[in-house]
Amino acid sequence: MKGVRAMRELCSATRLRAQFVKELLSVLRDPKSRMVVFVPPVLQLLVFAFAATLEVRNVDIAVYNQDAGRWSHELVQRVHSAQFVARMRHVQSRQQLRALIDDGAVIAALDIPADFSRTIAAGDSARVQVLVDGRRSNSGQITVAYLSSIAADVGAEAVPDAQPAAPVVVRNAFNPNLTYRWYIVPGLTGILALFSALLVTSLSIARERELGTFDQLLVSPTSTPEIIVSKSLPALAIGTALGVSMVAAAVVVFGIPFTGSFVLLLASLMLFILSVVGIGLTISALSMTQQQAILGAFAIGVPAVLLSGFATPVENMPLVLQWLAQAIPLTHFLVIVEGSFLAALPPGVVVGHLWPLAVIALVTLTMATAFIRGRLQ
């Protein structure tokens, strides 16, 4: 009895290896597929790293200056020479100002009243109306913040004995200049690896089912766990390789400081990919066609990215969504990868986010196994 079981285990190891090779080949044999699995994610990392910025640059500003005095001239000059402004549009009426905002030609428009310089000379507070394009609400707010600091500088020059405006000193830990790229690149690593692994695995069973070869697999001596393992390993290998190369690109190409433990990050990456593979296989086990599998992967993947805290912090979300976010592998991996790059995340914290990943992987892989078996009967 014991001998038979040992034999079966031995056999299954050989079978597993054969299947692993077969699965890996089925994804990577075709040169087109090989290219499509590795090249676009790395290209996307390069493009998106530069695209994703929440700063405001190269915007056009309109000015309707009704004041001929010194201070309005000073204000307009300073705005004109500010780094974030590409072009200044001088207009002669309020209608033109509004038209420029309506057409989206400028993001903000200054409306300087005729008594601007006189009011300042009289020691009062002069007001400038700023019309902002609310369609670009986020950039609009940032533009107003930039303009306000210019206005404060002009004010300080006009009334030199006023109190200092900034009674605080600010230090940004881990990322002194708040370089947005240092945040976005590690995060993108997780997102791109997630989508690649999710698509590769969600298609794996569904493709065989659609082509009819899955029935052949089911009547072969292969057991269900073996199918799951052999379908998981190639995606795990591809996803990890992709993740590692993107981490390397982050360090080498983008020069982002890596302060944490690489070994821990690698372990987290593999566990993260494994939990994504579990989700992908569950989708695949439930799908009858490749189309269902891919659309299912999107229906899960897109909301997952939005809930993960990449775009906006999880703690800003309602409580129910915060709980839901805990069930998303990317949420935990983002904390680990951002912390490993910039904040030298202590191993204790990493482990605190590793066990949820392990639980997700275990649950989803079990679900995938169960659903395949459900279809077997």
Next chain:
Amino acid sequence: MSAAGGRAAAAAAPGPRRFDWRRLRALVHKESLQALRDPSTLLIAFVLPLVLLLLFAYAVSLDAKNVRIGVVLESDGVSARSLAAAFCATRYLEVRLAHDRREVAGRLTAGELRGFVVIAQDFEQRLARRDTQPLVQIVTDGSYPNTAKYVENYARGVVQGWRAALDAGAPAQAVTLEPRYWFNPELASRSALVPGAIAIVMTIIGTMLTALVVAREWERGTMEAVLSTPASVLEILIGKLLPYFALGMVSTLGAAALAVFVFDVPLRGSLFALLLLAAVFMIPALGQGLLVSTLARNQFLASQIALFSGFLPAFMLSGFLFEIDAMPAPIRAITWAIPARYFVSSLRTVFLAGDVWAVFTPDLLAMGAIGFVFFAFARRATRKDLQ
């Protein structure tokens, strides 16, 4: 298989066949049934928009609140404690008091706090001196730059407000700005994000779904079988694309209705303009899907290419999350080729501003032109491979 393809090309060569409406109707009918019977189509066209709008309404709020920060109170003075109380009183910060900065530094690293404010031991002296010496130190978690900026601005505001209340007689600022946000006075980021949700769903339906459906026909070899029937290439393509065009339009209408009636997003432009924009956006979206499937010819490749050439650029480069003006010049050049960019710009206008044809016209022309290029390439790729 190649024999069938050869025959189809030979039959197509003598001249274009007559366009037959009955054949087209039959093809559309067949494709529509196929699309509607698949639950995954309905999932993407109706459930995903709902989920996205819900998330944009409640989860993806760009307006931070309840940000956890620490306040390190090293001084026992009355003023120091009153400043700490001012921090505790704000709605937007969740304050944890501490007396030693070592207590909070570890929490900052672990991500439990997004920043902390140090009210130093000599705070009372600093306050009394009234020079340019800083009163307090603000430390933020720079690994999340957005939140860090928010913490800085908010903490600075609290300190300034608290100090202004101390000496009310101080001169006011000489220049003050009065910002007025047009179209979106409450600055609800939800209103700005809805167009993004529609653009994403339309990209998935137009590009991803079409790429898959056509790639499946190539993969199974049924495309060549269909091409060898009396139906012309034009009829077959229209028959394939029309149901997905309709699906995209219905999905847009549904998403717009949800946005307006459930999530209180205004629709200041006309419904006609919205539908026109959506219809014209479907041209490049479907064209891209067709091109991808013709190049890939299997569903795995098609899905990967559609993901990286259609979906992710629509997400990252369309300007709905990240400002295009702020991107470096080469990437700004890439965005000119992304149809979602024009769609997002016009959608924002039609929802928040109204019918501004000065915005719509160039966007419509650009989307049409890109669509034309995609279809031309797809046609060339189809013809070449059949010969």
